Amino acid sequence: MPPIAAPVNADRTPRQASVDALRRLVDANMLKVNRAILEHMQSPVALIPQLAGHIVASGGKRLRPMLTLATAGLCGYTGERHIGLAACVEFIHTATLLHDDVVDESDLRRGQDTANAVWGNQASVLVGDFLFSRAFQLMVGDGSLKVLKILSDASAIIAEGEVHQLITTNDIDTTEAAYLEVIRCKTAQLFAAAAQIGPVVAERPEAEEMALEGFGRDLGVAFQLVDDVLDYAAEQAALGKTVGDDFREGKVTLPVILAYQAGDDPERAFWKRTIGDLDQRDDDLAEAQRLMAKHGTLEASLNRARDYADAAQAALRSFPANPYRAALEELVDFCVERAY
């Protein structure tokens, strides 16, 4: 499917999908979401807003709260509930980032020092807990048991996915199916929940909820697949994170799985040593990239991402064509095209 060139985007070539159209559509509401985020991360314990502010301000794209705003708009919602709930989604995402950085022992995220590198693991764990609790407080304030169910289910599934990922780390025999299950849980579940909240607050029929939940899930899988490709492909400046992080941590992502499966005995020995035993030398990342190029595993992983992106586009087609739908379609393209 060709990317949608929104009129607002006419100065770009059609291949360059972006989140600009979506951002413009939800801009006024995103300001309110950002205000809600700032307001609700306050605490008499000053370290909490300091640390939370660091990660909240560190330049994330706010894709997940934008999804909530956009699917609410797509469903014709005109109220204000989606503002606070989009902030909840971002709080849950931020909490998982804080805990991820502790888990990954990362020093950089989006090109900046991680919170744990600045304030230590202890504060990151606890402020993550605070933001997570605060998200549930906000949901309780909103008063919808349905939303509480969606986001508490998502949170449990995200945690399961993260633990599952921890187990598959350094396990070079991880299957593609197990990998996809991990990213469906750890990444796509929150995209799905964020997209489902729109039709829920708009009180749309169950079928629309399910369609947009599925849209979010497929988009999330595509997004994570591309992220995992970028970890071997992107320039550090563009990506805002260190290329080769996944490799150095021994994460078994799809480009690795496919290269291992396609490799001959010496290549498999290479993957076992570098990923399985985490015994890495200076040139190993370059060698990993060479083997991925040899077997075309980055391109094959992107093709998987495109399949999920196509499914996400298909889910949108049951909704009437309007600026929200067009912007969401372009978002899907953006999530895949950012790999170029």
Added chain:
Amino acid sequence: MPPIAAPVNADRTPRQASVDALRRLVDANMLKVNRAILEHMQSPVALIPQLAGHIVASGGKRLRPMLTLATAGLCGYTGERHIGLAACVEFIHTATLLHDDVVDESDLRRGQDTANAVWGNQASVLVGDFLFSRAFQLMVGDGSLKVLKILSDASAIIAEGEVHQLITTNDIDTTEAAYLEVIRCKTAQLFAAAAQIGPVVAERPEAEEMALEGFGRDLGVAFQLVDDVLDYAAEQAALGKTVGDDFREGKVTLPVILAYQAGDDPERAFWKRTIGDLDQRDDDLAEAQRLMAKHGTLEASLNRARDYADAAQAALRSFPANPYRAALEELVDFCVERAY
């Protein structure tokens, strides 16, 4: 107030309060709570029940879920909702323990290896997140927004208290007021929430809710004060944790605050070096204990605990005398007397 000698406890001297009477009263329901805990910590990701099972089985007294069962009983509740909600309370407590052990870098809890010592910090953080999410899923299943509010508020306040404690660690100028605020948040808030859930499910008037919430809070403060005394006083075998943990971590608890305030210049220099700078030598714990004995700060801290215990007892007096009230009164005494 003299300790209550429950009839079931007649073979003990009156000074030896215990949780036995309470345990016998709620025994049948605690079996159901334990079953609910085991059932709901299951996950297709096997590490989750393994790690959660380790900490759940590690011999805690289950004081918090017992509080929920007991206050429900005190309020004449005859349904089953308190079972699942008591399990939620224990899940939240367990999640905070898992994260605490990461934060404290503890190797022992209740005399056993901590989960992070066995499975690593990463798994402990993530399984804590899972249990926390699972607690909210269970509350959503119960369907009470009021309970969700009580426990999401408590969770946020606990996290605030933990961060506050992190800030006061090594800060020898921490005031008694700041210390009390920390333990009100990090410990007493969950006792308060657990005790409040009883009257909530029993649909009792707001005044009873508030009375039992206050009871739980005062009991929790007394409990933590005694815990902090025991960290300098108990035999390791009896306490099930390493004596001197707080000292080695530079935690500024009430026995330290009072000793610092009462100390002369050389003593203050000792506290600044050992707690403030965490520059500790072999005999320093013994010296700390000697200075606490000199100024009677363990006894003074216990006296504060007794004040809170008295307040907790007073809150119970507005309820009709019955076996639940007697067992709760004995529980209060036990929480203070375990220091002997």
